[in-house]
Every structure is written in structure tokens, then in C-alpha cells.
Amino acid sequence: MSFVGFALGELRTVGRSVRRSVTERGPERETAVQSLKAAAAAVLAWALAGWWWHAPFALLAPWTALFLVQDTVYRSLVAALQQFTVVVLGTLLAALAGVVTGDTLAALALALPATVLLGTYARFGAQGLYAPTAALFVIAYGSYGPMDIAHRLLETALGAAVGLCVNALVLPPVHDRRVRRLRRQLSAESARLLTDAADRLGTREAADAPDDWDDRARWLGDVLTDLRTARRWSDESLRLNPLRRLRHHTDPERTAPPRPAVPDTAWYDLTDRLLALMRALMDIETRPDALPPDALDPLLAFLRGAALAVSGPDDPRTSRAGPDPSDGLDRARRAHRELLGNLASPGALDTEQAALRAASGHVLTALERARPDAAEPSAHPD
Structure with missing residues (x-):
């Protein structure tokens, strides 16, 4: 009886996979087509x-x-x-x-x-x-x-x-779906991390403890590694593919080339900068008196502006409906200038504030480099 139950369970699993390959767009359908x-x-x-x-x-x-x-x-x-x-x-x-x-x-x-x-x-x-x-x-x-x-x-x-x-x-394979998913995940998780940090610093309450910020920032590096692999696989699927242009016209998910808020190559530098920023924020959160009272609001505005700058759908058909990531970059610039003015001078012996100055400046610089059409970046002291 147990064998019969096991066999029926396996048949149901196979049936679900076959149904997904017919009715849903995804790896099952690609495998079935090939x-x-x-x-x-x-x-x-x-x-x-x-x-x-x-x-x-x-x-x-x-x-x-x-x-x-x-x-x-x-x-x-x-x-x-x-x-x-x-x-x-x-x-x-x-x-x-x-x-x-x-x-x-x-x-x-x-x-x-x-x-x-x-x-x-x-x-x-x-x-x-x-x-x-x-x-x-x-x-x-x-x-x-x-x-x-x-x-x-x-x-x-x-x-x-x-x-x-x-x-x-005959339906030449194009493997770009995983690239799109990982890119959206990278943008969304980075924006969520920055927003959660701002919420925690602003209210001292958040679902995640500050200790999780470091782990979440490190995890972004793992996602980036997966994105690199998926990108190589996607690029190979386009090599010598004679019908890739027709595929882009006939597949609704590929009607236009993707335009992410942050290009893939910019993430190589940005993920490291976000990790350094999260560590600086963890030190600030554990020692509230390390941050001057008038520096808190600009810091929160900077974090939320940076969150908006890294977010944004990579589908050009829906990018008009959401906020423009360029607005987030402008907000982050203005907030960062105010933040630097309210922090201690660069020569002051305040480790937490010095780390915050450097990390926030590096994040802003990385975001500005990711946008060649943005205004000339301002100087950010280390």
C-alpha cells in the first residue's frame, strides 16, 4: 500500500510538472520545448x-x-x-x-x-x-x-x-528570464535593506535587528554572483541565434531591451559600498549618541533616496508608472550634502561619524557612476 501511495504521489508530481510546462512560462516549458x-x-x-x-x-x-x-x-x-x-x-x-x-x-x-x-x-x-x-x-x-x-x-x-x-x-532558446528575475531581486532587496535601515534608525523599531543588516548586505553579493552566471548563460544563448530579433518581437516578455535602474556592471562596486554602509549604520545604531541630533533627518533622507535610486522595474513598459529612480538620486545628493554639514569635521576623532561619512559618500559616488546621464557628481570626502 505504501508503494502504491508513493507511486501515486510521483505521478501527481509529474502531472503538475507537465501541466506547468503547458500552461506556465518557465523552466518546465523550456525543457518540454527542447x-x-x-x-x-x-x-x-x-x-x-x-x-x-x-x-x-x-x-x-x-x-x-x-x-x-x-x-x-x-x-x-x-x-x-x-x-x-x-x-x-x-x-x-x-x-x-x-x-x-x-x-x-x-x-x-x-x-x-x-x-x-x-x-x-x-x-x-x-x-x-x-x-x-x-x-x-x-x-x-x-x-x-x-x-x-x-x-x-x-x-x-x-x-x-x-x-x-x-x-x-524552431523556437531557438533564449535564456534571459533568470537574468531579469535576479536583477529585479537585486534592486528590490537593496532598496528594502536601505529602507529598513532608515525605519530602524528613525523609530528604533524594525522587523530585523541591526545585526541582520550585515548578513543581508553580504547576501546581495551572493545574488550578484548568481547574476553573473545567469548573464553569461544569457549571452551564450544569443550567440549565433538567427531568430533572436523575431523572438523579442513575438515574446511579450522581450518586447524591448531591459533598462534597469542600475546597470549590471555597476552592482560590482555598489554591493561592496552597501556592505560598508550597513556596517557603519550598525555602529551608529548601537551607539545613538555618536550621531548629532541634526544629522539624523538628513541621514534618513539619504537612505530613502538611495533606496529609490537602486529600485525601479526593469520593464520599460511599467517604468513610467512608478517613481523615477533619478529623483531618488537627486534626493540622496541633497540629503548627503546636508548630512556632511551636520557631521563632525573630517579631522575629528570620531570613528563612527568618519565611517559614516566615507561609506555614504562611496555609495552616492557608486550610484552617480551608474548613471552616465546624471549631473556631475560632487566630491565626497573619505
Whole structure:
């Protein structure tokens, strides 16, 4: 009975995944589309090689096409070149071993060690496995003649061409959804962190204790690391993608290039600056007398202005409805000038205030550098 319950639970899980792949836009749908494309490529390759051409080794065409519908068009092309190269080498080595030995077992003993070692060459990647596989096919079938070898290579090339064309011309994969999600998350969490810090300093009450600010600022660095990886994956999906412009026109989520409030490259510097600012604010919060009373309001205004500057949807269709992040940058500038005027002089021996001066100035400078159309940044003392 427990086994039946487990099986039913697994079937329900599979059913939900299939339903999401059909009704929802996301990884499940992308996986389903690529799987159907791979199956279609194999069927088409068999139709060309087996049904139309009547090739003697027609199985090689769909077998090759099936595994060349990769996650990106660029990766399909690289895999096609790698696989064809290793198949050629494996086929030639196997044919040579068969001709020299004249015996199946002896040919296997001679060819397999060399092809397996060849398949471990790093430049061949995962396709290196096909070198010993091709050798096995050649020796097992005992087909060593020049025409047999030519047919094998032609059918492999046909399958590679079919797999590559299907992946490039039929819904070519574009992996930019994770980039958009991480970028929105980075902006939203940075703005929330700055706003929570302002609320805590202004009312001495907040859901998160100041000790959490450091952890949350560090976590932004982890999100940025994920964003870098997702960005590389997205850029690769656009390489050699012939229909990416059409995809942008037909997919409602890609009708225009994204325009985030803060560019990706600016976050590399900004996350470090936010971490230093949170640590300075933690020191201020634990020692209230370290901050002059007339400096509190400008500090809160600076934090809220910076929160607005880093926030903002990256979808240009909705960016008009929300507040303009440039307004937040202007507010942060004005508040920062007032804050510096109300803090102790740069030469004063006040560690907390000196750290706050430096950290807030660096954050503002990073925000201004992230906006080339902004006004000339003012000087921020260290």
C-alpha cells in the first residue's frame, strides 16, 4: 500500500510538472520545448537518412541529431563540431584496427583503449564519449571498407546538420528570464535593506535587528554572483541565434531591451559600498549618541533616496508608472550634502561619524557612476 501511495504521489508530481510546462512560462516549458525539438530532429533525420536516402547506416543520423539539440544554438554548433571530429577519429581508428588484426576481439582490444583515452581530451567535452562508441559500431558491424566509412561519416554529418538546424530555426532558446528575475531581486532587496535601515534608525523599531543588516548586505553579493552566471548563460544563448530579433518581437516578455535602474556592471562596486554602509549604520545604531541630533533627518533622507535610486522595474513598459529612480538620486545628493554639514569635521576623532561619512559618500559616488546621464557628481570626502 505504501508503494502504491508513493507511486501515486510521483505521478501527481509529474502531472503538475507537465501541466506547468503547458500552461506556465518557465523552466518546465523550456525543457518540454527542447525535448520535443530533440525528438522531432531525430524523426526528421531518420526520414531523410532511412526513408528517403535508404542509407545503410541510417541509425547514425537520428542518433546524432537527438543529442545535438542543446540548451543554446552556440552550444549545438560546438557540440556538432566536437562530435563529428571524435566520430571521424573513432571510425578511422576502428577501421585501422580491424584491417590490421582481422579479428573482432583483437580489433576491440586494440582500438578501444586509444579511443577511450582520446575521448577524455578536454576540448572534446562531453562529446568525447562518442569516439569509443563509434569504434564499437564499426568493429561490431565489421564494416571497414572505404564506402562504409564514407556512409557513416555522411550520415553523422546529416544528423548533426538536422539537429543544429532544428535548434536554431524552431523556437531557438533564449535564456534571459533568470537574468531579469535576479536583477529585479537585486534592486528590490537593496532598496528594502536601505529602507529598513532608515525605519530602524528613525523609530528604533524594525522587523530585523541591526545585526541582520550585515548578513543581508553580504547576501546581495551572493545574488550578484548568481547574476553573473545567469548573464553569461544569457549571452551564450544569443550567440549565433538567427531568430533572436523575431523572438523579442513575438515574446511579450522581450518586447524591448531591459533598462534597469542600475546597470549590471555597476552592482560590482555598489554591493561592496552597501556592505560598508550597513556596517557603519550598525555602529551608529548601537551607539545613538555618536550621531548629532541634526544629522539624523538628513541621514534618513539619504537612505530613502538611495533606496529609490537602486529600485525601479526593469520593464520599460511599467517604468513610467512608478517613481523615477533619478529623483531618488537627486534626493540622496541633497540629503548627503546636508548630512556632511551636520557631521563632525573630517579631522575629528570620531570613528563612527568618519565611517559614516566615507561609506555614504562611496555609495552616492557608486550610484552617480551608474548613471552616465546624471549631473556631475560632487566630491565626497573619505
